Amino acid sequence: MNADSVTIPQVTPATDAEEERFESFADRLLRPDRERDAWSEDGRRLATGLGLAATFGATLGLRSGGAALLMHAAGVTAGVLTVPAVAVPAFAIVLALADVPVDAQALGRATSRAVAKAGLVLAGLAPAAALYVVTVEDAITVTCVGFGALVLAGALAARSFDMDLRGPLAAAPARAQTVMVVAMPAFLAFTATLALRVWWLTLPILAAGTR
Amino acid sequence: MTALLDVSLMSRILRSPGEVAADCRDDRGTSGIARSALLVILLGSVLFGAAVGSWHGGAQIFYGGAKLPVVTIGTLVLCAPAFYAVSAVFDRPWPARSVLALMLVAGARFSLVLLAATPAIWLTINLGASYDASKLTAALGYALAGFAALSLLVRGLGDGPGKHATLALFIGIFLLVGAQTSWMLRPYLGTPGQKEIVLFTREREGGLVYQLSKSLGNVAGCSRPAASR
Numbered sequence: 001m002n003a004d005s006v007t008i009p010q011v012t013p014a015t016d017a018e019e020e021r022f023e024s025f026a027d028r029l030l031r032p033d034r035e036r037d038a039w040s041e042d043g044r045r046l047a048t049g050l051g052l053a054a055t056f057g058a059t060l061g062l063r064s065g066g067a068a069l070l071m072h073a074a075g076v077t078a079g080v081l082t083v084p085a086v087a088v089p090a091f092a093i094v095l096a097l098a099d100v101p102v103d104a105q106a107l108g109r110a111t112s113r114a115v116a117k118a119g120l121v122l123a124g125l126a127p128a129a130a131l132y133v134v135t136v137e138d139a140i141t142v143t144c145v146g147f148g149a150l151v152l153a154g155a156l157a158a159r160s161f162d163m164d165l166r167g168p169l170a171a172a173p174a175r176a177q178t179v180m181v182v183a184m185p186a187f188l189a190f191t192a193t194l195a196l197r198v199w200w201l202t203l204p205i206l207a208a209g210t211r
Numbered sequence: 212m213t214a215l216l217d218v219s220l221m222s223r224i225l226r227s228p229g230e231v232a233a234d235c236r237d238d239r240g241t242s243g244i245a246r247s248a249l250l251v252i253l254l255g256s257v258l259f260g261a262a263v264g265s266w267h268g269g270a271q272i273f274y275g276g277a278k279l280p281v282v283t284i285g286t287l288v289l290c291a292p293a294f295y296a297v298s299a300v301f302d303r304p305w306p307a308r309s310v311l312a313l314m315l316v317a318g319a320r321f322s323l324v325l326l327a328a329t330p331a332i333w334l335t336i337n338l339g340a341s342y343d344a345s346k347l348t349a350a351l352g353y354a355l356a357g358f359a360a361l362s363l364l365v366r367g368l369g370d371g372p373g374k375h376a377t378l379a380l381f382i383g384i385f386l387l388v389g390a391q392t393s394w395m396l397r398p399y400l401g402t403p404g405q406k407e408i409v410l411f412t413r414e415r416e417g418g419l420v421y422q423l424s425k426s427l428g429n430v431a432g433c434s435r436p437a438a439s440r
Contacts, residue, residue: 024299024304024305025307026296026299026304027304030299030300031304120296120299121296121297121300123296124293124294124295124296125292125293125296125384126292127292127293128293128384128388131289131388131391135391135395145387160300
């Protein structure tokens with residue numbers, strides 16, 4: 001009783017007095033314009049995003065349990081990792097060949113932010129996915145839920161990547177912007193196909209509903 | 212009870228949802244808001260669940276009253292991380308504390324509307340409504356409460372880019388989770404034609420959407436006669 005009467009009045013003035021904005025985990029993870037932002041910062045962001053994606057993978061593995069948890073965690077992470085490891089370097093080469101003025105740092109930051117956003121969305125959806133994975137009787141529903149979450153996270157990551165690269169390209173010559181009109185959708189379509197193929201090969205739960 | 216339940220806050224949730232949502236977003240007095248909101252969620256869900264359970268009567272009243280708070284709070288708990296992540300991705304990286312407070316306040320508005328719908332549900336059942344009509348009336352009450360909660364969330368998201376996408380995604384996730392949670396813990400009214408009252412049904416019944424469309428068909432009179440109690 002006493003504890004309540006002492007604690008409650010203290011909470012409101014303290015938060016009111018603190019005019020400075022509280023920095024949430026998501027804010028720290030995604031904010032792009034920080035002084036410390038460098039390759040190490042992008043690497044940290046990328047690793048966090050992959051770790052968050054792994055939690056969603058482990059959730060998918062809950063249906064079978066045991067080693068499936070690790071297998072699905074690795075599978076989801078592999079699909080996400082394929083993009084920065086394979087697709088983005090290829091995209092960087094194409095951009096360099098076309099002389100599009102996007103530096104490696106901007107590309108790295110856009111990639112790490114896209115992966116972090118995908119990881120954040122997948123981790124956020126993990127509890128809801130766990131409900132379906134554990135309680136639904138038919139496999140097709142679980143396949144749809146797992147596939148839907150991966151596609152949603154991928155779409156949001158693609159949107160982030162596209163928007164982050166629009167800034168550096170705003171002042172670019174008209175020719176570079178024309179190249180990007182073709183190159184960006186082609187890259188995003190390629191990335192989506194690549195990630196989906198990796199997930200299809202590495203996640204048994206996705207194929208289970210179609211058999 | 213009055214110390215736990217802030218009545219003026221309930222009035223603000225109903226009359227000025229935008230103000231309460233802004234308080235949650237800016238982390239102003241969120242612990243008090245959360246405490247009162249949780250209590251209202253419990254109260255509204257228990258009474259609505261009990262009213263729905265009165266269709267069968269007996270122990271079903273207690274089962275309904277016990278299960279509906281689990282559905283409501285369970286859905287909020289499972290959706291909170293998704294709401295946090297989706298809002299962060301669309302340039303609203305709020306602290307988890309603000310997101311939780313916002314969800315609880317939306318849940319409180321939902322439960323206040325359920326509370327208002329409870330006498331109407333009970334009266335409908337008491338006047339001898341069929342199983343299907345009772346089920347649809349309860350679903351209507353739930354839908355109205357959902358719209359009331361949604362309007363608070365719309366205000367809570369504020370203006371800015373990605374508002375509609377955030378909202379659409381959140382509605383989708385909430386509907387999916389809410390449907391599965393409530394489906395898992397059925398029955399709430401009782402099982403038609405079954406004298407025995409059970410806590411959970413474990414029969415294959417085709418899913419929530421199928422059941423609602425079947426009830427619509429039955430109420431419209433194009434299928435089979437209404438089920439007896």
